[in-house]
Amino acid sequence: MRRAQSNVVSVALLLGTVMLSLAGLTASVGLVVDSNTATADATRVSTDMERALSPVESTGVHRGRISFSEGTLETAERELRILDESGVVRTVRVDSLCFKSGSRRVTYVAGGIVRGTNGSARMYSQPPITTSRDGGVLVVGAAKLNASERVVTSKTGTSAHVWTNVTHARTTLGNGTYRVAIETEATGAWRRHFERxxxxxxxxxFDGDGIPSVVAKYPGRRFAYLVVHDMRMEVR
Incomplete structure (x- = not known):
């Protein structure tokens, strides 16, 4: 009788261990699936943003689409500044369009797209800011969303339709030593871009709102231009 009871206890313990193992495996699989879904969303959103928001190559009306399975897509106030020896000479409210899903983010600001998690991020698409390495000419392209505040949220899959009506305006800033400041939370990615x-x-x-700006100082004197690409964006 004792041996039979012992066998029953052993079987019960074994079944309990198996159930715990299966529960742990199920949880692990769930985490992997969620992670893969978020990664796929970030990849898709990065590509869609690059296609939908291409103000340098576009003039007039353009329509695009940004698709994701779960997350939020929202605008936020951001500014680009140009500084010379005396201080700020131009401020452009460029704003940002940010996709968030868990810890993953894809953010469009000033024509650049930064992709990454809260802990790290990298430049996916470069902003339209061009210069020679030591001097000569600096062209600061400021991609301006010019959008009313809008939030798109999805937990079942959605496509945000993006309309832009792009115009361009160039301002000559003249010869001098210049710095360019981009307001962003992804400071590491922008610093690495400018340092390259x-x-x-x-x-x-600059304005005490808690959002830092990466300030890039270019060596030597150069002739500078500011080109504002006004998109007048609508998200539906």
Whole structure:
């Protein structure tokens, strides 16, 4: 009788261990599926943003679509500044369009797309800011969303339709030494981008709103232009 009871207890313990293992495996599979879905969304959104928001190549009305299975798509106030020896000479409210799903983010600001998690991010698509390495000419393209605040949320899959009506305006800033400041939460990705352009970078909060700006200082004197690409974006 004791041996039979012992066998029953052993079988019960074994079944309990198996059930715990299966529960752990199910949870792990669930996490992997969620992670893969979020990664696929980030990849798709990055590509869609690049296609839908291409103001340098576009003039007039353009329509695009940004698709994702779960997350939020929202605008936020952001500014681009150009500084010379005396301080800020131009401020453009460029704003941002940000996709969030868990810890993953894809953010469009000033014509650049940054993709990554809360802990790290990288430049997916470069902004239209061009310069020679040591001097000469600096062209600052400011992609301006010019959109009313809008939030699109989905937990079952959606497509946000994006309309833009693009115009361009160029301003000559003249010869001098210049810095360009981009307001962004993804400071690491923007610093690395500017440093690859031979600029030195610092961090500064110009307006005290808690959102820092990456300030890129270009070496040498150069003739600068500001080109504002006004998109007048609508998201539906």
């Amino acid at each position: 352009q031979n600029a030195t970078t610092t961090i500064r909060d």
